[in-house]
Amino acid sequence: MPVVRRKRLADGSFGPPEKVMGEETDQEKIQRLESENTSLMLALTDQYEKNLQLERDNTNTMLALTDIYEQMMGGSN
Template sequence: MGGLVRRKRLQDGTFGDFEKVFDGESSEEMVERLENESILLMEANLELYMENLAIRSEDLTNKEAILELYMMIGGM
């Protein structure tokens, strides 16, 4: 268990559950947060990759159209 935690003494003299003493995140919370951030970054990366593929495909289509026009006017 990471961070600063304590176990509060109960009325019967036993100790209760762990509780945070100061604001901050425990190791478990940090791992969960970082895993969520990692997933968000992977999704963003995939989205950018897909946009890049679409742009490349459009560029290739444009180049093919220009080549066809060039050939139609007797350029080759």
């Protein structure tokens, strides 16, 4: 929890709270963590989509190799 102070204004009242140190307030921390969470979810989704594409490519390669193998085996009979 950051240390805050309220400066006394010319009329004798206190002004708005100001952070004394550079620490985050709870609200700032929540906003930062929510932003980091969103970034991580987007990165995870991107990696998942790349993985799906690699799996599709791998399946297509295996099918092509199977076709070649079947042609080779069929051609040698």
